Amino acid sequence: MNDFSPADWRAASDTVTGNRALDLEEPLIFELGDVGRSGVDFDGDATEMLETLPRRTAPVDLPGLSEPECVRHYTRLSRQNYAIDLGLFPLGSCTMKHNPRLNEKVARMPGFAAVHPLQPQSTVTGALTVIADLADWLVRLTGMSAVAMSPKAGAHGELCGLMAIHAALDARGEAATRRVILVPESAHGTNPATAAFAGFDVAAIPAGADGRVDLPALLARLGPDVAGVMITNPNTCGLFERDMKAIADAVHAAGGYVYCDGANFNAIVGRVRPGDLGVDAMHINLHKTFSTPHGGGGPGAGPVVLSAALAPFAPLPHVVRDGGGCVGLVEHAVDRPEAFGRMCAFHGQMGMFTRALAFILTHGADGLARVAEDAVLNANYLLARLRDVLDAPFAHTGPCMHEALFSDAGFAEGFSTIDLAKGLIDEGFHPMTVYFPLVVHGAMLVEPTETEGKAALDQFVDAMRDLAQRAKAGDPALRSAPHHAPRRRVDETLAARKPRLVFEAPVQ
């Protein structure tokens, strides 16, 4: 069998089913089930029906599966996913850290999971206490005055913060004249999108050569038309904005407000209070800093901490504590006329609040500081061990925070960041964040988080060093990576030119 070629191997591994041992292909539910099959049985009979009810003529065309078929379908699909439970997931700015399972258990406790948002308040004091306790932690950890708990994700929190700024300007009679929000070029795309959605005009501020906001350019742009700035700190290059306090002072002196994108709060939690830096509003992505699970893309939660200047305008509802420590809900404009409105139905992402509070209580004030320290330590370790083989555009300016930024400078002609990223897949890692931030060509943003120990980091470094050499040498196999994943590179052009967004049964 010594002359057995790779092509023979492929032919030999072709199977009747298309499966290869644990590598299982799975059809769509529309190819498996039918409208008459069900995995649920119900108690009792339905005999009563209103004559006045306008009834549909046929059931919705939805395929059903039996319970064993259903469990198998989703279990098989799950095995085609990479996940933090499987290995290092160095997705910069996204913060993929371990999700402690205590948090899952807590979120399912009936006093939080099996209560209705509009039950009498007297029947949900435990749930309200969770919200009030978490709010208290967030306010103290950030050194701010208040927190709006209802925003449903980071971008929703950004919107909340900018609306509070708008409402504060309105109260000052300056909403019509202060129309501009300054946003650094390195900002996440949500920042300009949010400012535009909140009715502001966006003006871009360039980045300086040190990867931070160009302070003179920002100061030069301040004026009576500026409502405020949106700054990410630590920023999207993984660097702390050293001039944050100076920026905040200047913006305040010019009559504006400071919004801080708190996406990277996990780098400084417990060590730095944004309130001490002059921030007026900041959202906190609970999934990033306090490890609520990403769930394959949400749900998130984006509470917004507010300075004393903006606190009165926080949207409804508010969870409040009276002098005796009793918790309650303020839900209506009649009780809080300054509130700028409501951002969503009900009281926010309760299921995320319980998980985040459990994370906070297990870590405590001491453990949360360690979270930030270990995240920063790990990122700097990766930076130190990779900067001789990968271009690190800002490494000369000093240590990074929780993530290390590299570029594709020095790769062979025709090779880019995407090739190294796809090569990482074959090595059993999830790729880092690629082509973001936009201010660095071929950016690779690597965030190990506090989850990883030194052994895992060293294995990752070994893989990265090898891939960097291959990209510089122009190894053609890298151009077609991944080779070992459930799928090869997919045709995104085809998907976008002829969008097929729902299943359509083939014509017989």
Next chain:
Amino acid sequence: MPRYFTRDHEWIEIDGSTARVGITDFAQAQLGDITFVELPAPGTLLTRGGSASVVDSVKAASDVYAPVGGTVTAINASLEDAPDLVNSAPESDGWLWDMTLADPAELDGLLDHAAYAELVAGL
């Protein structure tokens, strides 16, 4: 027929009082595979330098600006099914829209073929 170019990589070809507009070969090469072209409705009033159309590739959506002011008279309907025409024939079959010329003097600010070639060579 005279053809002019903009610094934003549009071309405009003049035919009497009307003109045809598209993006240059350089622009399509920069964008990569075009997946969708959003065109202005006929009758839309365009101002010089204003956003008139959006060309989507997989990873980018780029505005196409009106080289001159005028009114849209026709659009290239074949792009709806075949946006890749902008890749394969950007300066002929992959044209975007026809328009009237509000003020022929606006053409004076545009580049001729030689000047545009020089611009692209410098990029």
Next chain:
Amino acid sequence: MLATIGAATIDDLFVDVPADALQNGPIAGLPMHASERAVERHMAALSAQALTADQAPFFCGAGAYRHHIPASVDHLIQRGEFLTAYTPYQPEIAQGTLQVLFEFQTQVARLFGCDVANASMYDGSTACWEAVAMATRITRRARAVISGGLHPHYVQTAQTMARFAGDDVCLLPPRATQHSDDAAVIAAINAQTACVVVQYPDVMGRIPDLAAIAAAAHAQGALLVAVVTEPAALGLIESPGTLGADIVVGEGQSLGVGLQFGGPYLGLFACSAKFVRQMPGRLCGETMDADGRRSFVLTLATREQHIRREKATSNICTNSGLCALAFSIHLTLLGGSGLSQMARLSHDRAVRTARALAAIEGVEVINRTWFNEFAVRLPLPAAEAVETLARRGILGGVPMSRLCPERADLADVLLIATSECTELDDIAALAAALKEIVA
């Protein structure tokens, strides 16, 4: 590791932080770390401070519904490969999540009777506003007509957003009448109207004639946005898209997600194929990989904030992935026939409950028709009745005054919802208690 970095202490890595802003030691006044067991006990003690849906006869609805969730749903969503995965931006190692999203989009589109659906939004109320914003983009008009039957929280969310977007909201007042306000909605449509927003069934459980409203809207060049807060209803009544709605949004909570004190929930969003490029939110599409195998990938991302920045269709940057998975699994277990049966049982329990309450002197059932939720008028403030019921261990519905306290004419209106979980004993207990309270 510090030696490799070339730093003496961890604090050397925080050198860019101004010294006066760097905390030396734990932030004062906050507790230190605690063990898993201690935290679990603490949280369990808080959890015990509740009267839960499983402990009491339960009749709350008004945008959040209790249905039985099969055990396999929660088991499957806790698989780490789903729970701890990221947004599927690397399709080669995310086909699991992507195929789920493709199946979810198809399920939602079929449920709503639309061509396409997105991969979900935050919740029903935010999806509702996004639909209004989308309609203003499509029609290039700024006026939204909102039915008085739309959930007041959804109304307040839309009003808040409209203030900042500069849109003009024409809001009809909520009224406790036998029928939904179709005629008033139709009368409010004019040539400036971008869309009409109609909840189906509406907040008091009435079922609007969507076909008539759609025809009136289309005659003026406006779009019909239908809002479904109880998707289980579509097991029994016609899908909004089939009746002419152009955009259908909804709250998916009642399938698979659970009550969870109001969140996280699941925004559903579907529309006609011709509007897909104006649609907000993530979309998953079918394509092929380099070996020609069917694959799925996030697509049409150029509409989104990370590419279009200030010109994006929305600033939304997430979906409600894990809730979408739970919804999809629950719907897969039900199938079309199971959904019908669940809907029939929910309706049956509502009919029985209404009959029991109507027999009480002084209690009037307001609706002429309903699915699983209806409104009753009481001879006392509804909030008072609900508090008294709670003290007797009954979660007896949602008073309209909880949603719109400024409407004195609705102070005596109580919303009652049922599902297949409503036991006949629960109905008897509610009726008996209410009879005493009323008397």
